Amino acid sequence: MLAQPIQADLVNKVAGSRVSVSPIVTVEPRRRKFHKPITLTIPVPKSQDPNSSLRLLCSITGEYNSFTFLT
Structure with missing residues (x-):
């Protein structure tokens, strides 16, 4: 597993102050199956906004053209 932190000033530049971002997490192996279920x-x-929603960006293949937002 690899966690990549994201700097808050970069998020504010790209998406504004309404967005909060957690670290990007990569779970390996991408091309092989896990032998047991895992929990992350x-x-x-x-969030400063009580009406905010949580979205998880999930890609099984590791490609950006085949990702899914889980809400």
């Missing part, structure tokens, strides 16, 4: 616990940033 990923910290999410606190």
Whole structure:
């Protein structure tokens, strides 16, 4: 597993102050199956807006053209 932190000032430049972003997490192996079920616990940033929603970007292939947002 690899976690890549994202700097808050970069997120604010790209998406504005309404967006909070957690670290990007990559789970290997991409091309082989896991032999047992796994559970991941990923910290999410606190939101200033009580009406905000949580979205998880998920790509099984590792390609950007085949990703899914899980809400």
